[in-house]
Amino acid sequence: MDYEFSPEELGVIDDTGRIVRETLSAAPPLERLEPGGMRDLERQLALNLGPTGYMEYGLSAGKPFGAAAMAAMSGFAANTPPLFIMFEMGMRVFGRLVAGYGNAGQKQAFLDPLVKGEITAAVAVCEKTMNIVNDPLETKGERDGETVRVSGEKGFVVSGLFADVIAVAGRLDDGIGVFLIDREMPGVKFATVELADDYRHLCPCKMVLDDCVVPADRVIGPVGGHALLSSLRLWEDQVLVAAAVGMMDAALFEATLHAKSHRSGGKPVIAYQEVGFKLAEMHMLSETSRLMAYKAGWLDSKQDREGAVFTDCAKVFCAESAGEVAGGALRVLSLKGFEPGSLACSAYKWSKYVQVSGTSTEIARMRIGDDAL
Amino acid sequence: MDFSFTREQLMFKREIIRFAKKEIVPRVEEHELAGKFDYESFRKLGEFGILGLHFPEKYGGQGADVITTVMAGEALGEAGVDGGLTLSYGAHTFLCADTIFQHGTEEQRMAYLPRLASGEWVGCMGLTEPDAGSDVASMKTTAVKKGDTYVLNGSKMFITNGPVADVALIYAKTDPEKRHEGISAFIVEKGTPGFSAGQPLKKMGCRTSSTSELFFTDCVIPAKNLVGKEGNGFLMAMQTVEWDRSALLAPMVGGMKCMLERSAEYAAKRVQFGKAIGEFQATKRKLANMRIFYEASKLLVYRIAWHKNQGNPLNHLYAAMAKLFVGDWSLGPVNDALLLHGGYGYCHEYGIERAFRDNRLAPLGGGTSDIQKMIISRLM
């Protein structure tokens, strides 16, 4: 047992937060960025983070995903939930897919450029609904000599509006395959998904594949059973768990600072139990979530079979806590929480996304219940 | 980071669960219904080595590390041992005996620890008073030095093991003008003239632990019964917080696992509307809530154990968070377990209503949830 990070891990964790902050401060605000600008920012982030080793977690053989990855990721998320979710859902999940299921040629072709920020990536799994548990994939690949012809529709592809390469999951032979599709390939069309508010920063799109011819060296799998989709979902959930922890940190930080400096009735508002105790509960939730996130990461590094159900537990706890903490922060901040740039306000919005995205908290609970039975 | 336990720790845990299921659990219902302390179970814990697990062998212990010691408590809960017995064990081992071990003289250690570790004697700790609970520094019990004796006057309230204890570790003011710095700790043996225990209090839960008031009326004890230095009592009491937030919470963590297992078993067997209730999503949701609480509380509790095992100074923030979480957040899943069992949950036979009642001490004993929030908000 060990509840501490090594100095080397702490270095990556600290550097990640700092580099994300620096990169963001040198970039235009997200509101002003079109998909092309988002792509440049994502590449810049990958490039800047490269030397820290951040990008390698789960992608490089010598650097398994783990608790430190979760800590570094939550540090990134605290600065910018939308950019984090977009970056990780694309770059890391794509990278882990190639690292975990791709062949040597695919690893060589994609991993290094990804880590260096030379390419941006996205992963397309969901179809008509966000739910891949109850509804089987309709996207299908048919073998045609050395190629595979892919047809189908993907309903919500985060960073799909700009990603250079998109991993499209679909049925292939008797299993599930992934087709690594270049943006410019014939037979692929993209359409914007309109989202309210900051959610549009995810640059999501719909994809329609109509007899898209994919060369054999761009096909991963097929993998029988649920393994591949389960891995994808697990990795996505890990991203969302880290996002939740980061959001809580940001919201709590903002609310605490305010409660200590804002005075009412001659004393800082934190001195009132109604405020101080609320912050204490929020702090407890965020710290407990952090431990849940770390353990989920650690179980992954151990390839522990408890990892999946534990990650469901972490997903539910962290996502719901993020909602509680961000909501509490807004109450403590009062009107200040509704000002532009409020971290709590952003955390509140994104906590809702985290609850429904990946394995929704409802579905996660059902799976935990099934496991108990 | 590494959240694993050693093979030896896990084997030991399994052994404790086996022992407790065979020797202790079958006796719970009878004693719980009667609201009686179970001497035999307590002594069995002693024989098995649980009461003095972390003490060195020369004091009757087994020299176990902190994590193994905390795990023993978790195992008792997981086996289904009631909150009353685990509370008695906690107060005896960690609040009373451990303070003598940490701060006592060699003579005091040799005189008390072997008998406490074996379960031959029962120990208790008296800090709370009728008018001094959360605000312990306002305690009124005094210890006045007279020659080579101290004379104690006052009373203590809600003392676990009070009516059955052979030895009591009592906190009293040696300097009533001062608050925390005026508190000292003393060993008072049963039968000392001027010392008596009240009738066992009738309680909502933890009913196999005997709780009472303690009275001190011109109670004369030898000066050598002072533990540590005069004025250090509060610091000593605070040092038990690490155990309080790990070893004393651990049975509740294990208890949740026990409830989850029992609930899952029940949900798989109980048929309504033609199918097992476990097939209803509402049931799965309850099971999930129990599992999530179990996982989260375990992480918080073992974090304190790990830091203590490393010899790191107590992190008050971590301690308060663990206590607050177990105290406040256990109500939902414990209630889920009760509801999942329907009417049977409300009746005694499944042990669920007992666990529900036992659990309600969590946000109260050893510092209320409000006090934990106060600590956290001050440290923020």
Ligand SMILES: Cc1cc2nc3c(=O)[nH]c(=O)nc-3n(C[C@H](O)[C@H](O)[C@H](O)COP(=O)(O)OP(=O)(O)OC[C@H]3O[C@@H](n4cnc5c(N)ncnc54)[C@H](O)[C@@H]3O)c2cc1C
């Ligand atoms: C079954 C049982 C076993 C126990 N065993 C022992 C034992 O072995 N030894 C021992 O010494 N003690 C023991 N206790 C005592 C226990 O530690 C106290 O009950 C506890 O610390 C609370 O004190 P109190 O009951 O006096 O409540 P109070 O301190 O009177 O509190 C009453 C209410 O006021 C709230 N409150 C108090 N102060 C504040 C504040 N500043 N801000 C906000 N809210 C506040 C509390 O949270 C609580 O809700 C035991 C208690 C029980 C019930």
